[in-house]
Amino acid sequence: MSVTSWNVRFLSHRPEEDVQDVGRRPRALIILDQPFVRTLLERLWNSCALHCCADGGANRLYDTFADDPKTRSVFVPNLIKGDLDSIRDEVRAYYAGKEVPIVHDEDQGATDLMKCVAAIEEKERIEGTLPHDIVLLGGLAGRLDHTIHTLSYLHRLRKTRPRTFAVTDDNVGWVLDSGEHVIHIDHDLLGRTCGLLPVGIDETILTTSGLRWNLNNTPSSFDGLVSTSNHLVPEENEVRVKTTKPIWWTVQLKPEAFK
Incomplete structure (x- = not known):
């Protein structure tokens, strides 16, 4: 199964990195x-x-x-x-x-x-x-x-x-469709708090790595567990998510990065 890659370079003040993003x-x-x-x-x-x-x-x-x-x-x-x-x-x-x-x-x-x-x-x-x-x-x-x-x-x-x-x-967020994803983390732009929100679905099964509190084939739904107030790990430069249904990924922005 292919893995979808994500980054937030469009939030950076370093446009040369964006130009080098071939394709x-x-x-x-x-x-x-x-x-x-x-x-x-x-x-x-x-x-x-x-x-x-x-x-x-x-x-x-x-x-x-x-x-x-x-x-x-x-x-x-x-x-x-x-x-x-x-x-x-x-x-x-x-x-x-x-x-x-x-x-x-x-x-x-x-x-x-x-x-x-x-x-x-x-x-x-x-x-x-x-x-x-x-x-x-x-x-x-x-x-x-x-x-x-x-x-x-x-x-x-x-x-x-x-x-x-x-x-x-305060935040940036987007939908992760069903499948596997790797989210490249820029700690200069992103704060600590993040979440995986099962919006618009009955239930998904989540497996993650790179978070303070990872999930392993864990059911997530509004009637059960919702991974809010999770944390990025300073030593980790990517978060990996596997989900059986589409979910919302949200992550905090650092206020000092946009002064």
Whole structure:
């Protein structure tokens, strides 16, 4: 059985490492309507080839550079899309003046996040490019229903886009599909606490290595054991996970790494 390899180089301030990642697919950043620190935005922006704002995410981008309008003019997204009930008038006017496509999509059966992903997929079809790895800035903080939507949507999205990450000021997380995985750990970026969350499944059987409290063919479910508040081991540079069902992997970010 093949082993899927993961890393978080897109969070690094060392872009030369990313350039050397031969065969890497392009990345697309989707900025959601949640708070974030400027350093985190800048790192994700620089590691992604395509930049989208989901409706009110445009407000967040605009406000990040409230005291630095010159830099604001550099961080211009490729697209703003959603039902546009959150974007402020002055923000919409500013990006329209920068010739950013601002797409009003009234579909009430899709969230603004889903609409942005659909736009990325349409761009890939038209241009015949490789599928982008997607990085969400936001989605795991704020309102609980929004967080549950992120967990649910990325769980479903794994079937067509196997590498989609969600990043907040505190955490990075993604779905590990059924099978074996190796997660390369950058201790300069990642904090100690991590978790394996059986979201959207009845039960999985987990085997891990590289954690403080490893699991060995251990059942995990919401009705039983959930591996929260597990710890990375400073001496270990990789975590290995074998799971019979898709699960969420989350790991803490070091605040001092994004000052």
